[in-house]
Amino acid sequence: MTEAVEYDVVVVGGGPTGENVVDRARAAGLSTALVESELVGGECSYWACMPSKALLRPAITRADARRVPGLRQSVQGPLDAEAVLAHRDEFTSHWKDDGQAAWIDSTGARLYRGQGRLQGPKKVLVDGPEGERHVLTARHAVAVCTGSRAVLPDIPGLAGAKAWTSREATSAQTVPGRLAVVGGGVVGVEMATAWNALGSQVTLLVRGGGLLPRMEPFVGEHVADALTEAGARIRTHTDVAAVVRADGTGPVTLVLEGGEQIEADEVLFATGRAPRTDGLGLETVGLEPGSWLSVDDSCRVEGSDWLYAVGDVNHRALLTHQGKYQARIAGAAIAARARRVPLLETDRWGAHSATADHAATPQVIFTDPEAAAAGLSLAEAEAAGHRVRAVDYDLASVAGAGLYGDGYRGHARMIVDLDREILLGVTFVGPGVGELLHSATVAIAGEVPIERLWHAVPAYPTISEIWLRLLETYRDA
Known part of the structure; x- marks a missing residue:
């Protein structure tokens, strides 16, 4: 049975990004359909942001408590792994999407469950779970919000080894005795932190010279020191040449370049992401299947007047909060174009321009210590041709850090554009710094302007006093 229906907007992908496109389109009075092949709420709700932070929160809270005199003696025992995993399950709604599907219904949008794919301009074909077929036509726009997926490297033996990706790492129901983590990026260090705290003996294998290579170098150094002190083992300049696991069960053996072998009960490969655009019918509209989709600042696919790519699929910033930000931009742009309202395309800070993706993308890494950064690193600013100065300060020297806990260690850096006297980037590493990032x-x-930041007085004694110290260091140099 085939049903043909017309909507103003068709959204493919029901994660946080797709949900926000739906919300903005419906708020503007546009009829909207949402197509989702798995769970409404997407990767973030079930296999990424929510479950990973539910696993990490007990580890970070215990570490913070152990820094406080009078409290540390009460938190010396192990975490209750069963309770932590049960709490994680509650945060994922036990991998059921009833609540989020009900929210879609409450907006007036129509939810289609099944695999959606383009079938030429402004048409989406949906194959439902029971063999039904829907042909959805968009009067104004189709928004692709299908996100990204974990990538496994081409290593002998890996295909049959049942290795973990980020999905298995955030949804596992038991704590492995030994966990090997391949990759030193965000997923690798966060999951190493979580599972090490839950009782796994973690070995972190990194191809490069350190952790978190996309951030300022001092960030990875602080995180590596803390992981090592917590009992994890870190091996840098290490390549995995092969994986051996009989029938995908039992212990797994990692064969390193050079022949050394490491044995573990589970192995997590955290080695990158790829766009979920395979099988999406991109070839029917002249685009390459499986590719990232290049967009303008309204998230409209370059060369198209109706196709939008929002969130991870456009490769601008693979972060849930940035995807939601882009969704608000795209929704406003779709509505304005549907009403033939002229957009101020030259207004870089207007309602239809995702300028923050270029200038001020924030990210928090929930390790112990936390790492937080917004804007450009020193290397990125210099590569972009800016005349800049890096201003550094020891976070442990701020009065609020000493009150936060004994032995506080951390570092802060701001990148100043010397020509315009504004900030291009700020990076913090240290316990609790995630809450500093929005400022x-x-x-x-x-x-x-720097001269105005002087008049934003930080409260004493808080860690936020780091702002005053950074500004003083800049002034006095």
Whole structure:
């Protein structure tokens, strides 16, 4: 049975990004359909942000408590792994999407379950779970919000080894005795932190010279020191040449370049992401299947007047909060174009321009210590041709850090554009610094002049006093 229906907007992909496109389109009065092949809520709700942070929160809270005199003696025992995993399951709604599907219904949008794919301009074919077929036509726009997926490297033996990716790492129901983690990026270090705290003996294998290579170098150094002190083993400049696991069960053996072998009960490969655009019918509209989709600042696919790519699929910033931000931009742009309202394309800070993707993208890495950054690193700023100065300060020297806990260690850096006297980037590493980040994001996105930042007085004694110390260091050099 085939059903043909017409909507103003068709959204393919029901994660947070797709949900926000739906919300903005419906708020503008546009009829909207949402197509989802798995769970409404997407990767973030079930296999990424929510379950990973539910696993990490007990580890970070215990570490913070152990820094406080009078409290550390009460938290010396192991974490209750069963309770942590049960709490994680609650945060994922036990991998059921009833609540989020009900929210879609409450907006007035129509939810189609099944695999959606383009079938030429403005048409989406949906094959439902019971063999039904729907042909959806969009009057104004189709938005592709299908996200990204984990990539496994081409290593002998890996295909049959049942290795973990980020999905298995955030949804596992038991704690492995030994966990090997391949990759030193965000997923690798966060999951190493979580499972090490839950009782696994973690070995982290990194091809490069350190952790978190896309951030300022001092960030990876702090995180590596803390992981090592917590009992994890870190091997840098290490390549995995083969994986051996009989029938995908039992212990797994990693054969390293040079022949050395490491044995573990589970292995997590955290080695990158790829766009979920395979099988999406991109070839029917002249685009390459499986590719990232290049977009303008309204998230409209370059060369198209109706196709939008929002969130991970456009490869601008693979972060849930940035995908939701892009969705608000795209929704406003779709509505304006549907009403033939002229867009101020030259207004870089207008409602239809995702400027923050270029200037002030924030990210928090929930390790112990936390790492937080917004805008550009020193290397990125210099590569972009800016005349800049890096201003550094020891976070442990701020009065609020000493109150936060004994032995506090951390570091802060701000990148100053010397020609415009504004901030291009800020990076923090240290316990609790994630809550400092929005002030940095506001300063960067708002292009607040250094002379005005002087008058944003930080409360004493808080870790936020780092702002005063950074500004003093810049002034006094």
